[in-house]
Amino acid sequence: MADLSTTYMGLTLPSPLVLASSSLTNKVENFLAAEQHGAGAVVLRSLFEEQIEAVDSALQEALSKNSEISAEAQNFFPRQVIGPQEYLRLIGSAKKAVRIPVIASLNCVAPGSWSGYAKQIEEAGADGLEVNLYGVQADPAVSGAEVENRYHEIIAGIRDSVKIPMAVKLSPFFTALANTVSRFDATGVQAFVLFNRFLQPDFSVEKLSLRSDMSLSQPGEMLLPLRWIALLYGRVKADLSASTGVHDAAGVIKMMLAGATTVQLAAALVKNGVPYLAKLRDGLEDFMDKRGYGNIEDFRGTLSQRVIREPGAFERAQYVQLILSQNS
Numbered sequence: 089m090a091d092l093s094t095t096y097m098g099l100t101l102p103s104p105l106v107l108a109s110s111s112l113t114n115k116v117e118n119f120l121a122a123e124q125h126g127a128g129a130v131v132l133r134s135l136f137e138e139q140i141e142a143v144d145s146a147l148q149e150a151l152s153k154n155s156e157i158s159a160e161a162q163n164f165f166p167r168q169v170i171g172p173q174e175y176l177r178l179i180g181s182a183k184k185a186v187r188i189p190v191i192a193s194l195n196c197v198a199p200g201s202w203s204g205y206a207k208q209i210e211e212a213g214a215d216g217l218e219v220n221l222y223g224v225q226a227d228p229a230v231s232g233a234e235v236e237n238r239y240h241e242i243i244a245g246i247r248d249s250v251k252i253p254m255a256v257k258l259s260p261f262f263t264a265l266a267n268t269v270s271r272f273d274a275t276g277v278q279a280f281v282l283f284n285r286f287l288q289p290d291f292s293v294e295k296l297s298l299r300s301d302m303s304l305s306q307p308g309e310m311l312l313p314l315r316w317i318a319l320l321y322g323r324v325k326a327d328l329s330a331s332t333g334v335h336d337a338a339g340v341i342k343m344m345l346a347g348a349t350t351v352q353l354a355a356a357l358v359k360n361g362v363p364y365l366a367k368l369r370d371g372l373e374d375f376m377d378k379r380g381y382g383n384i385e386d387f388r389g390t391l392s393q394r395v396i397r398e399p400g401a402f403e404r405a406q407y408v409q410l411i412l413s414q415n416s
């Protein structure tokens with residue numbers, strides 16, 4: 089029987105399947121189901137910059153009114169502004185419930201008090217920390233270089249402040265992604281999660297208003313992370329974790345052939361339920377058994393750009409050939 093265990097961010101995982109940060113990862117029952125059905129790790133829902141700012145400003149206000157305010161007084165704040173404390177409790181509950189690694193998640197866009205929160209997350213017992221840099225850069229006055237410097241500052245600051253392994257979850261929207269990832273890699277982070285997926289507002293033509301439905305990914309969306317994992321595999325020190333568009337066992341296998349160390353699943357499990365993980369695990373195991381692969385390293389990265397015979401296929405060459413061969 090194939091051995092599915094792997095090492096991700098320096099942590100030992102019984103399988104490369106990861107329950108991604110999502111609406112599923114704020115409940116202990118889902119962590120238990122994930123472990124039972126073949127997940128190698130879980131990533132908690134994110135603690136958002138906005139939640140932290142809400143607490144900071146509520147505290148500032150309270151402190152300005154009463155300099156004697158005690159730490160316990162925070163418990164009296166409205167429910168929506170005690171996010172970070174609830175978050176630390178969630179880490180504690182998750183750690184008690186499962187043996188697989190529990191990775192916490194911070195979702196931020198600007199330099200701030202992340203190091204302090206990262207330390208608290210570490211002290212609460214998280215095995216690792218995923219930092220999701222999620223921002224739509226719509227200000228024409230802000231250049232790509234400024235955004236990347238800001239992200240670098242956030243990453244390096246958090247990396248220096250904790251000992252637990254750290255992953256950085258990025259969007260694909262960088263002009264020179266390979267360069268950006270290499271630069272972030274030099275901070276010593278342990279993994280890159282490629283990619284986060286932006287919520288895209290839509291319009292209602294009937295109501296002439298904005299619609300922000302939470303639309304789930306489609307399987308075709310996995311081709312973007314697939315290409316970038318194949319391009320970056322072996323070129324950065326950090327592990328690569330696939331996210332977006334993986335909906336079946338073939339998707340998991342493809343990401344690993346590209347070079348992913350772990351494959352994260354959100355939409356597929358929101359749609360089919362957490363026990364669907366078992367189907368993905370069985371499909372992966374089946375593939376490995378049929379091909380005679382004893383463990384993950386026997387095939388991981390074998391279709392990456394570094395290894396295949398036509399490296400141009402991942403870049404412009406494939407595009408030119410395909411366009412020129414179309415005769416409709």
Ligand SMILES: Cc1cc2nc3c(=O)[nH]c(=O)nc-3n(C[C@H](O)[C@H](O)[C@H](O)COP(=O)(O)O)c2cc1C
Pocket residue numbers: 108109110111132133134135193195220257283284285302304305306331332333334352353354355356358
């Ligand atoms: C309902 C829902 C909630 C999510 N919440 C978070 C979150 O809190 N933090 C985060 O980093 N990603 C979050 N994500 C993004 C997923 O982790 C993942 O990157 C994205 O959905 C693409 O993967 P998928 O195709 O498997 O869904 C969320 C996704 C969904 C569907």
